[in-house]
Amino acid sequence: MTDVRPGAVHGAPDFGELARLGVEAESVVDFSSNVNPYGPAPCVVAAFRNADIASYPDRECLKLRDAIAARSGVSPSSVVVGNGSAEIIDLVARTFLVPGDRALVVGPTFSEYERASALAGAGVVRFGRTVAPEGVSLDAGGLLGAIRSETPGIVWLCNPNNPTGDVIGAAEVESILRAAREVGATLVVDEAYAELVLGGGEPEDLTPPLGDGGLVLLRSMTKGHALAGLRLGYALLPPGAAERIERLRPPWMVSSPAQVAGVAALSAGAEKHLRRSVGAMKKELAYLVGELRELGLAPVPSRTNYLISPAGERCGSGESLRLKLLLEDGLLVRDCASFGLAGYVRLAVRLPDENRRLVGALRRIFHDEPDGSR
Ligand SMILES: Cc1ncc(COP(=O)(O)O)c(C=O)c1O
Known part of the structure; x- marks a missing residue:
């Protein structure tokens, strides 16, 4: 069937893609949509x-x-x-x-x-x-x-x-x-x-x-x-x-x-819940930025709950880093090719343990650390 939605590339899981790749949707941690990870109030x-x-x-x-x-x-x-x-x-x-x-x-x-x-x-x-x-x-x-x-x-x-x-x-x-x-x-x-x-x-x-x-x-x-x-x-x-x-x-x-x-x-x-979530996300954004820099990537300064980062020379493109993280770790990030930024991925700030899982997976990819831990 023809896709009648030209240019419709978005974050969030593409359930058809996950089924094709044999990845269970329920097990994926979604860093590709910029939603408050603490959930609704x-x-x-x-x-x-x-x-x-x-x-x-x-x-x-x-x-x-x-x-x-x-x-x-x-x-x-x-x-x-x-x-x-x-x-x-x-x-x-x-x-x-x-x-x-x-x-x-x-x-x-x-x-x-x-x-x-x-x-x-x-x-x-x-x-x-x-x-x-x-x-x-x-x-x-x-x-x-x-x-x-x-x-x-x-x-x-x-x-x-x-x-x-x-x-x-x-x-x-x-x-x-x-x-x-x-x-x-x-x-x-x-x-x-x-x-x-x-x-x-x-x-x-x-x-x-x-x-x-x-x-x-x-x-x-x-x-x-x-x-x-x-x-x-x-x-x-x-x-x-x-x-x-x-x-x-x-x-x-x-x-x-x-x-x-x-x-x-x-x-x-609900406003209080939102403020608390924002405070926690602020700390996690700083954590992610610090870790990405340590990995030799140069995340672009962001004032929100997501950021874009170069995918690094080892992966070459955002799409290849996205697939690697998805297939090997069940972590979904947004590749930025559709924004005209093919060398970048967009990462949303998530819960502390999820952010540490992402950093561990990136360390393994970029530093050949077997389980990403140090
Ligand atoms: C900038 C921007 N505007 C609007 C939307 C649409 O949001 P929703 O339809 O969920 O309110 C999105 C979703 O990603 C977005 O990033």
Whole structure:
């Protein structure tokens, strides 16, 4: 069968691949998706377990939109809830792009922006960050120039960025927004990882206010709150634009368990769980960075719960390191070829013992240590 999803390469286990390779999915430790390894808060689990799954969910997600609006300081009519933020990316592209438009993607980044823009009939223009061992940089002046010369319908900006883990400050986001507004473009800032900026920074710290239009903020509840299997995300945007998006979607896209879990995830108890997880992940990120450096790799500085690292000369490509770790150790990392970074892998921070297993496997591969221990 033809794959009708061009460019759809993602982290997370590919169950078809695991079956082909004879690897048991249940035994794999997944370093390839950037989800909170401490799992959902107990109050979130309790909430979705008690959900009424025999009845249809609230089509308008009223309680959840109220909770999100209260948290974000916007009106509920500015909130669109989706079956994961991936669904909203697609809806945003279909709402704000018409065939023949250009979509400007600030890369290397999450592939769904390009896929959704192309499916909406737009031509994709890329503006690249520079990825170097000492860090990731974005030529802000060059980007503003590209927005003015390309006059795109949408500018897609992932902040913090996947896969590089760099963060653009609010002042810079505001200057990008001003340039987008000048040319009538919609700036979409995907903040899927905003609550996973290790070392502080609320989502609100990164982002400008919605204002009159031209800005869509995307948030995922599947990463920090570990609801990837349940699927939940939302967008904040001016009410008129939210209404245009709602017109495009089929009814009942967000299940009752997802809606009640979302409300619980915004409670003080879940917030505390998230803060604790972030504190623990911060220590583990430092551990991973130190160990990768000891191995002679040069991980690219990241401010989030994942990082990219060269795969090293011995493996040559991210794909070959990925397969080695998967087949020999049952550890799944994300190779970065689809981001245009074929020599890199992306690693998510996981639980302390899992991170030590990964380091042990890497030591064995890079230093020929029989069991990776020292
Ligand atoms: C940057 C970014 N945005 C959005 C998504 C989609 O997240 P979800 O649909 O689970 O909310 C992902 C998933 O990996 C992502 O990395």
